[in-house]
Amino acid sequence: MSGTVRLYVEHPLGQGQTIPLERAQAHYLFGVMRLEAGAELLLFNGADGEWRAEVAQVGKRGGVLVCREQSRAQAAPPDLWLVFAPVKKAQTQFIVEKAVEMGVAHLQPVLTEFTNSERLRVDKARLHAIEAAEQCGATYVPEVAEPQKLSRLLDQWPAERRLLFCDEAQAGGSSALAGLLALRDRAAGPWAILIGPEGGFSEPERARLQGFDFTHPVALGPRILRAETAAVAALTLWQAALGDWQ
């Protein structure tokens, strides 16, 4: 791991495949990381697994890489969405990064009644997702959807997708883990995790969320967690009980 550059590219990867570099990629590989002709690196594109590749041509504004051999099979994350209210910029970046490490397929920012944040830059969030995937050894990059209102997201919610509703107001209620483990036998299929803003959910939001058949409300312990802590904790419980940590 240490030292080997790992790069996400939007280009097919395969035995002997050549990959022409864009200017920004060439700057990063040759200007920043100081790779020379013949240097090895790892590539992934979200579809073809991870490939060991070599620098074939170095240029100031471009260059060429060549795929040598697959170093890792493509591995999709579980079909899990993280639905989260954007918080402050650094925290939102952190949530995106952690979601990639923890194994999420799709990130859906939502605006709730108590959401109070700087505007989410979706383009930046996508770049953070790519960087996190490069660093954590993932072979995929989760999608980052455009933010939408929670109420509208729920209007169109696909009924087969279960929703783990992380509700601070449940603190002291039933154990999150026991609830998830009880679902283990019958819970195949898609899931989403919903993390609210720092102020929690409004009463109308909570009432609506609790009224759905697909909703599973859980508490995350007796203390108040920040949004990004709650995201990692909920993802841990889900992955350990139902996901790819089993």
Add this chain to the structure above:
Amino acid sequence: MSGTVRLYVEHPLGQGQTIPLERAQAHYLFGVMRLEAGAELLLFNGADGEWRAEVAQVGKRGGVLVCREQSRAQAAPPDLWLVFAPVKKAQTQFIVEKAVEMGVAHLQPVLTEFTNSERLRVDKARLHAIEAAEQCGATYVPEVAEPQKLSRLLDQWPAERRLLFCDEAQAGGSSALAGLLALRDRAAGPWAILIGPEGGFSEPERARLQGFDFTHPVALGPRILRAETAAVAALTLWQAALGDWQ
């Protein structure tokens, strides 16, 4: 919660108790937070629970608070240590903050063979722990011990304290959660969680750790987690399976 100042003080708290303020506290309460005489705030000292208090005297360099009534009983975290290798400054701060939110009694920084970090400022880490406790509603502040070498910590390890050894090299091994749940019936007593540096543990370190009776090695999923993510994930699993999230 929203808006009410919550302050850690090193002073006994009780019915009618007056608390003289130091200069920095007065500056924070009256200069920064703009509290006036009669304003309400919450106090805790790590021993006497949380108290609703009132500003009795406002001064430029001091002031006096008076305790009105206890708003929360004292609640100690589980007897859990987080043993972690300091990483970059922002990440270390994050680990301290998350440990408080997640409920840790004692933070022990350790230097491992692959630890490669700026020097840990223990005084700063203690301030971060206090701030985190003020924000997350805890009535305690975990201790932050002076850093020591992992080898020496293990030389003096108390045999009754079980050690959850989070080992990246175990990825793909047995499920962390299953292992912890299996311990539920017989695992009363003190625990510690050990999180390594970004480069993981050296082979001699791993061999030594695995050789102890008190060690429980676990993997945290199939992806590489950053140190701070691993800390939150391990704390989540422990709290959910054995701690105060049950």
